[in-house]
Amino acid sequence: MAGTVIGEGLSIEGEITSDEEVVVQxxxxxxxxxxxxxxxGPSSVVQADIAGQSVSIAGQVTGDVSAPERVDxxxxxxxxxxxxxxxxxxxxxxxxxxxxxxxx
Amino acid sequence: MSPASxxxxxxxxxxxVEGEGSLELFGRVEGDVSMSGDVLVxxxxxxxxxxxxxxxxxxxxxxGDLRGSEAxxxxxxxxxxxxxxxxxxxxxxxxxxxxxxxxxxxPSAAAQRRPVAAAPVAHRPPQVALSPKPPQVAPAPLPARExxxxxxxxxxxxxxxxxxxxxxxxxxxxxxxxxGKKKKDRDSDD
Numbered sequence: 562m563a564g565t566v567i568g569e570g571l572s573i574e575g576e577i578t579s580d581e582e583v584v585v586q587x588x589x590x591x592x593x594x595x596x597x598x599x600x601x602g603p604s605s606v607v608q609a610d611i612a613g614q615s616v617s618i619a620g621q622v623t624g625d626v627s628a629p630e631r632v633d634x635x636x637x638x639x640x641x642x643x644x645x646x647x648x649x650x651x652x653x654x655x656x657x658x659x660x661x662x663x664x665x
Numbered sequence: 666m667s668p669a670s671x672x673x674x675x676x677x678x679x680x681x682v683e684g685e686g687s688l689e690l691f692g693r694v695e696g697d698v699s700m701s702g703d704v705l706v707x708x709x710x711x712x713x714x715x716x717x718x719x720x721x722x723x724x725x726x727x728x729g730d731l732r733g734s735e736a737x738x739x740x741x742x743x744x745x746x747x748x749x750x751x752x753x754x755x756x757x758x759x760x761x762x763x764x765x766x767x768x769x770x771x772p773s774a775a776a777q778r779r780p781v782a783a784a785p786v787a788h789r790p791p792q793v794a795l796s797p798k799p800p801q802v803a804p805a806p807l808p809a810r811e812x813x814x815x816x817x818x819x820x821x822x823x824x825x826x827x828x829x830x831x832x833x834x835x836x837x838x839x840x841x842x843x844x845g846k847k848k849k850d851r852d853s854d855d
Contacts, residue, residue, distance in 0.1 A: 564673030568686055571670045575680010575696055581673045591680055 564597070569604055583613070585620070599628075603637060616646075618655075625659075674709060681714075688718075690725070697729070708742060715747065723760075730764075 564581025571587035579595040586602035599613030605620035619635040627645040636654035676692035687702035704718040710725035717732040733751030741759035
């Protein structure tokens with residue numbers, strides 16, 4: 562069970578900090594950082610910088626994304642912003658605009 | 666429609682939270698919360714800001730006003746610093762409230778007067794005011810006191826009656842004669 566779930570009907574304007582898994586299915590504007598996994602659901606609209614252990618994006622994200630482990634943009638996901646991660650995948654059908662830093 | 670939203674115990678939200686559906690808070694929110702459904706502030710959770718929702722249940726700490734379109738329930742162990750307003754308000758034994766309490770949306774004038782009188786709620790916690798019937802909710806503590814005082818009055822009155830009866834011991838002294846018996850009979854007939 563995910564520690565924190567921002568449900569579909571929920572909008573948060575501000576900053577979220579967490580040390581547990583965060584699942585966003587609603588709207589978020591501001592900043593999101595977690596020391597655990599972050600998942601952006603298909604129906605979500607996020608305008609925020611995201612930091613997490615690993616970040617999975619299936620919704621619409623505008624903002625920079627960084628994760629020490631990995632960042633994945635799922636099919637149908639959309640990311641406008643820079644990515645900083647050791648591993649980075651973009652699924653077929655995903656859209657992405659931004660710079661990538663894989664800490665080479 | 667939407668899955669319930671959860672702010673986990675390890676999560677801090679700085680900003681406003683609003684939306685449809687219900688929300689369960691285990692972590693910390695520094696900002697206002699506005700939901701169309703129910704809001705649960707669980708044990709260990711804290712909210713620094715006002716909450717408005719259909720039904721608000723508090724087991725944690727809230728510093729801010731609680732506005733419920735249906736109900737506000739302050740459960741045991743909860744701490745609330747702020748005003749409560751809802752058609753139904755319940756404060757359980759062990760729930761602490763500092764603020765004004767108003768049961769709104771009630772036609773009963775008595776139900777509106779009482780909460781104002783009950784505004785200093787600090788001494789309420791020991792009394793259970795959890796009631797499904799709105800008009801009785803806030804007034805509950807006061808009638809309880811009234812009952813207590815009237816009981817005391819009865820007790821005093823009863824204790825006085827035996828004291829007034831002892832004077833009749835005068836009767837035995839009168840009763841030594843035959844006239845006394847007749848008087849006794851008359852008294853008992855009266």
